[in-house]
Amino acid sequence: MRLRELQEAFVAALYDEPSSIAQAIDARGGPDAAQRLSIYRTNLQAGFRHALALGFPVVAALCGPDFFRTLAREYQQRHPSRCGDLHGIGAPFAAHLRERFADGPHAWFADVAALEWAREEVARAADAPGLDVEALRAVPAEELAGLRLALRPAVRLLASRWAVFDIWRAHQPGGDPGSVDPGGGPTWLLLHRAGRGVALESIGAADYRFLESLQAGGTFGEAFDAGLAADGGFDVAAALRRAVGRGLLADPQAASGNGAGRAIT
Amino acid sequence: MLEPTRCGIGLRAPHHQEVLERLPPVGWFEAHSENYFADGGAAVDTLQRVREHYPVALHGVGLALGSAAPLDREHLAKLVRLERHIGPWAVSEHVCWGYAGGRHTNDLLPMPRTQESLRHLAVRVGELQDALGRQVLLENVSSYLEFAADEFGEAEYLAALVAESGCGLLLDVNNVYVNARNHGFDPQDYFRRLPAGAVREIHLAGHEVARIDGHELRIDTHDRPVCDAVWALYASARARFGPVPALVEWDAALPPLDTLVAEAQRADAIA
Structure with missing residues (x-):
């Protein structure tokens, strides 16, 4: 043989x-x-x-x-x-x-x-550098809609019709797995790097659509529209502040070549 | 970099935090290369921090050099990236295969010891050494069967591999003992047949004695202390191969960090 x-x-x-x-x-x-x-x-x-x-x-x-x-x-x-x-x-x-x-x-x-x-x-995921907020502030208001703000590699979004976050939490130390109704959904979940660990956060549907659009390579304007479609009262400025505060946005230098939109330079 | 002088232990994820906090008194750490292939995150960061305090070796368990199927270029590229990043004192792989017909067993399967497989393995080891730009150490594996077509004894096969590829050897003394019992050879004779200068590192581990159909078979489990017979064999190995860096491996049923430190200190006492 x-x-x-x-x-x-x-x-x-x-x-x-x-x-x-x-x-x-x-x-x-x-x-x-x-x-x-x-x-x-x-x-x-x-x-x-x-x-x-x-x-x-x-x-x-x-x-x-x-x-x-x-x-x-x-x-x-x-x-x-x-x-x-x-x-x-x-x-x-x-x-x-x-x-x-x-x-x-x-x-x-x-x-x-x-x-x-x-x-x-x-x-x-890779430890990519985050967006410098000052660079964002420097963008003229009329150019904001065409911006492409990519998410960092260590960010994931997960939507489910089930109560998957509650189920997951119930199986962590101190949780009670018997206490959760899987049907108690839906769940809009954000997962991102926090220090040496992974943070999981339940977020609203509009925030979810906004981030999902950015992650898919959409412009800031398209992401705004996606958030609005989920919730007519979507506050895009607050959503952006939350994204920056959690360190979700990537340094545009590391996210170049992603289409026709304007990149921050 | 300088080779370690005292015995090391394996770096395992459940101990990561404690190792960084306590910096236990061991000579070095060995990391399973594949566990640090991620693009980023805590595991890679931990290994980098450990490296700041200790010599580190990268020990591959998945490259399956002896597989006839093409070498996994992506796997090789990740190993090269990790080697550049960490700066290990040694990089080791196994004398084994594991991949065939599109499926990986993620096990260290024994080579049929033929001229054909020897030539193949030597070429692969050469490719790996070329990619890394350094010598690699090849480890003898434990086995529960041999092949009818075997043309070499195990030690002769290792010696021929060293001669053909220029690799070094990582001598797993526990595996020598397990195979000596399973396949009926004299471990001292095995040691004598290895080129002494080629052994650059020694592994120690615990194994299980199983009985199958009335036959005793030693199973390499890495889930318990090193047994007395293997400690005795380690002393002979030191006498023959000199004070090369040693390592205690423990993978399954992982005990507290202090148990591993104590095993490493026991090895140092034999030196």
Whole structure:
């Protein structure tokens, strides 16, 4: 067996697929080939499951150990690890749960997974410099609408029809997981870097649409309109102050080349 | 940078805060490279701060150099970026494979010890050393099976890899002991077959004794103290390979930081 052939057969056997690997294993004087392979299979499943539980502790707690084991196994079959860094395995987890639970009683698990993944992304995003407020003040009023104010890389927005933030909080130390009604949504959530940690904040729908538009590369004027569409009384000046105060806006030098709008120079 | 003189311990996320606050009396820290591949954030920042106080080595667990499938260029680029950022005293990987047919096992799977795999692995090690612009250390892994096609003993394979690629060795004494028991060889003979000058670092760890169908099999778990037989083997390794930097690994069932510090001090007492 050539190296490539042997390795493909080995991995196939770990995934319980037909494989000719047993004949390539020297099992003289000890457990047979199947038993030796099963040690690696157990490692493969346990390693994946532990990494998944580390990234999605609330989903794991909601499932309980037995169901989470089943769920992790199914997920690994559909979305095996593709790279040597296990941190990436969680990327399609929320989408997988959305499909897996569809409109059933566990439909909201997918949005909890999306929250936990967003949290992970914020924790790992680049440490880009924030916007200097003085630079913003220097922009003439008539040019404001055409400005593009990008968000920093460590900012995520999450909208859900479920009470996912309450669910997440109830699973933090001191919380009471039994106290939350998942149907008590909707949730508009902002996640951003705060010191060495990740801050989660419930925000209003208009603020959400405003930030979402900026994040998608919209101009300040377009973001203003998006906020107004959600709430006719949207106070854009206050929303901008909040965004600056939380350090959500990126230094435009680091966000250049993002379209036709005017950049602050 | 200077090599550490006292035993080190692995840097693990649950200890990050405490390590920064206490700066425990250990010689150095080893970081699993992949745990610091993020673009930014607290983990990378922690490693950078630890580096300000201690020598640090980067120990890769996911590059899977021995895989026949193409090398993951993105993974390699992240490792190079981290190496430039941290300035480690050593960069190490494993004599293993882990990736095939589009799936990564994220495990350290044993190489079939053939001429074909040796040539392949030596080329890959060369690519890694070229990308980093430095020598890397390759670690022997524990294993629960061997292949019918094996053409080399384990120590001969490592010696040939050193000769072909110019890499150094990270000798995991626990893995030598585990494999000696699992596959029936003499660890002292294994040591004698390694080129003495090539061993640049030593790992120590705990393992489990399992029984499968009446057969004893040692499983490398990194979840408990180093056993007496491995401490004894460590003393022989020091006698043969000299005072190279040592490290106590503990990954699962992580104990309080002080337990790891005590294990490292026990290793220093053997020096």
